[in-house]
Amino acid sequence: MKSHQNRVAVVTGAARGIGQAVCRQLADRGASVIAVDIAEPAETLDQLAESGHKALGLVADVSDPDRTREIGDEVRERYGRCDILVNNVGIYPFVDIGDLTYETWRKVLTVNLDSQFLMTKAVLPSMKDAGWGRIVNLTSNSIGLVVPGLSAYMASKMGAIGFTRALANDVAAHGITVNAVGPTLTRTPGVVSAVSPDLQEIVSQGQAIKKIGEADDVVGTILFLTSEDSHFVTGQTIMADGGLVRL
Template identity: 40%
Template structure:
């Protein structure tokens, strides 16, 4: 019996928004080491360029570029896509990772704060997808991975606007998968749990960490390293026949 064909991730061009820090940094690092060419896109332009230079130096090739981008700006998201195609010639995958998760009681959320969280977590996905679609259509396909949260399945007090935005991202993922599939473009979502260190946890302290771990099927805190494999899979050719799905990685805290 012959061996199954190798389906390499190498040489895929991936844009990661919010890529300079936190979990986005872990995604960028893992994808570069897997052979991808990565656009580290972040509002922290200096941080994005520094990470790109470090990653390129580590693998001995220009595998990454850093791009300063405000993902709530139509102009800057278009410039991000243009920078990717100028550097690498194509855009195979967009990872919509940028976002924020303020911890505020519902009664304390005014309309301005509501719209700000919606803009960064939901409008940014809309704008970044709009920006990359021309390149993906021209090359005959591509993939989009939207980062959601496991909280869309369970809810949590004091994060109403964040969870509402991420729930809309899940709906947008499914709608886009239906609309873009005939063009060879897949759309999926990754829903992480609470990663240590994480602002949601630091606000509550060690007791909250223990409570979360107690409810998980896997009895240990989640780290960024627990997410990179799932992201690498969703960015790979092995996921090319998967679309409209939400992959939850939270140690079995939520099951659905």
């Protein structure tokens, strides 16, 4: 299945978790992958190499305007264009609103939302030149749930939906689609360190599909939205969450 043959894909938050799984499966389907993370994405590159794929790893803070411009320039210089952008990076500190500082608020909004804008700006010119592009912004099904301590996170993820809807209008004439994907509570290294196994089980039992989400469970939706098959789907938010939240 080479549904992404000869496509060039940039994935943020690619060092582990959902981003790592996206990189792996895009490469398996023929894409040239650029794995971007604030940490060295060595494990992701090793996994791809084991499957016979070459990939580029970039260490970057994607909430930095100058660094994101550099990424766009480097991708275009090396590959000629960017076809696919998966804005996956995100942080989710659990902080009661009474203890939430402005600094933490701004950090969450900057990493989770500003990075989507900045990375889009960085790669959009090459997508427009090519007349083809796929942008997927990660949101969260938590926006439809009762979860204490996530004021900043939920604000950023609702912002991602608004950005997705508006951007889809602005770029459709250039053959570019923009969609959002909202995972459930997914068993990634970050979640494992922050959320108890009991809570993971409780969430999974509220889903129609009663299994704890894994990174690979989310990737199929992203693969569709970054393929040619999704050419008539844009501005949408799809919850890849086992049927827990329904829009």
